[in-house]
Amino acid sequence: MIKKTLTAAALMLGLALPATADPLAKDLFGAFRSPSQGPAVAIGYYSQGCAQGMVQLPESGPSWQAMRLSRDRHWGHPVMIDFLVGLSRAAQQAGWRGLYIGDISQPRGGPMTSGHASHQIGLDADIWMLPPSSLNLSPQQRENLSSVSVVASNGLGLSANWTPQHMSIMRAAARDRRVERILVDPVAKVAMCQMETGDRSWLRKVRPINAHDYHFHVRLSCPAGSLCRTQDAPPPGDGCAEAQEWINNRANPSRAPAAPADPDYRHPRTYRLSELPAQCRTVAGAP
DSSP states (O other): OHHHHHHHHHHHGGGGSOOOOOOBHHHHHHTOOSOOSSSOEEEEETTEEEEESOEEOOSEETTEEEOOGGGOOOEEOHHHHHHHHHHHHHHHHHTSSOEEEOOOBOTTOSOOSSSOSSOOSSOEEEEESSOOSOSOOOHHHHHHOOOOOSBOTTSSSBOTTOOHHHHHHHHHHHTSTTEEEEEEOHHHHHHHHHHOOSOOGGGGGEEEOTTOSSEEEEEEOOOTTOEEOOOOOOOSSOOHHHHHHHHHHHHOGGGSOOOOOOTTOOOGGGOBGGGSOTHHHHHHTOO
16 A cells, blocks of 8 residues: 555646646657656556556567567566466467467557557456467568467358467456456357356456457456556346357348447547547656
8 A cells, every 4th residue: 555655646646747738649659669667557548548657578488478569669667577387388278389469568568559448457368269380480470370260251240260279368367367358259259158068257348349259368467566557347147148148230230230439439549649648647657
């Protein structure tokens, strides 16, 4: 508690700085190539925040490789890096060589210049669905190699790329107490619902979402000493019926007309520095 109080007090010093500039946060945070100094602190919300004291996942390890190195998005809260290393070992126990790990966060988090709305506080990571064929890929090979989809082209069933190991790895992730939720295509979720014959409690953390058939997304809860806001807990139950409804709606879109667009929605790439938590000014070294 004392550490958290001191950390918060140190970060709050940013409030006393004059707001003489208000750049687009994506341009500011996307330009950093090193983390800010100080204890590790996740700040704000996964889609509107930043982070202090991030550490970089090593490019290669005995059970993982970081992919797309040119993006410089393999920075995370130390708890996330520890989680990923542990999950890569679980992947080996499941029968894979390890894991190919995609984006985590930028060196100081914050909105990105392209892609994600989330991944801003060092507690989100993308895990490729592609079982590693080698853990000795060159940087160029990691730029050229692509993951594979575990969903058939019609979006209604599994593809031939699905393996029992995919379920084993996601189950190991969901059973980790640090994990808040796992985001994956509803087809994969329903498949795991059908395959699970034992304890189903972990399925509650696995949430259906589109565009997550080439990778699954892991989000951790706020670690001790951080200043972040945890996402609301998933609804009670295993969530299997909800995931099946997603698939039903794909098969017959007229069953569920698209919800009207939120006129107030803005992508985080449009946020100004002033729209992030005030402590992010300190992380960014802004005057």
